[in-house]
Structures are given as C-alpha cells and as structure tokens.
Amino acid sequence: MKRVVILGLVLFLGAQLPQTLLAQDDAMISVQDAAICQQVVDRTPVGTGDVFSPEVPELFCFTRIVGAATPTEVTHNWYYKGNLMSSVVLPVGSASWRTWSKKRMAPDMTGEWMVEILDEAGVPLESIIFFLQ
DSSP: OHHHHHHHHHHHHHHHHHHHHHHHHTOOOEEEEEEEESEEETTEEESOOSEEOTTOOEEEEEEEEEOOSSOEEEEEEEEETTEEEEEEEEEEOSSEEEEEEEEEOOTTOOEEEEEEEEOTTSOEEEEEEEEEO
C-alpha cells in the first residue's frame, strides 16, 4: 500500500513539474517605475512631472522593468494628440533594468502627450500622460 501511495505522489508531482517550470520560464515583466522627466542623471530621472513648458527641448521616458527571467525588449511609443510620433525599442537585460527613451519637443506641439510602454509581444504594460502647456 505504501508503494502505491508513493508511486501516485511521484506521478502527480511529475505531471506538475513541467507546468511549474513553464510558468517560471514565462515570467511576466512589469513596470516598477515610470516617469516623464527632463533629464536622466546616473540612471535616475530628474525634473519629473505631468506638465512641462513648450520651450523644453526634449523629454525622457524613464522606466524600471522588473521580472525579466531572460533578456527581452520593451517599446516606448510616444503619442501626440493620439498620433504615433515615435517608437523606440529598448533592451531589457536583467530582472531589474532601468532604461529610457527621449523625444525632441517643439514649442508648437502643446497639448496632450502619452507614452505607452509595451512588452516584447506588444502587450501594453503601462502608459503615462503628460502635457506641454
């Protein structure tokens, strides 16, 4: 009887193990921190905000991505009034990775902006809305 119980336990665990390993391989990445800022200094966003002067020459989208089990990529899509203005693919090389993209701004591009952050498969992870006013 003891052998039957042990054999059943081994078969059950053997069936569960591949699913557990698969779940670990497919670990989801997420955005731990995200900000629009005027500079990135020593991998830290500086001058963060939601509203910026139209005279600012450029803005950065800073992100800290967590959870990558293997190297992957994220994309920063920059939208102005709903129109895609720029798409930047960025590498993610570890389980906690800081990366950023930048967009040159023009004084006549006032109004609503949005940066959408996508994973390698194109799944939205987060979006940030900001304004030039």
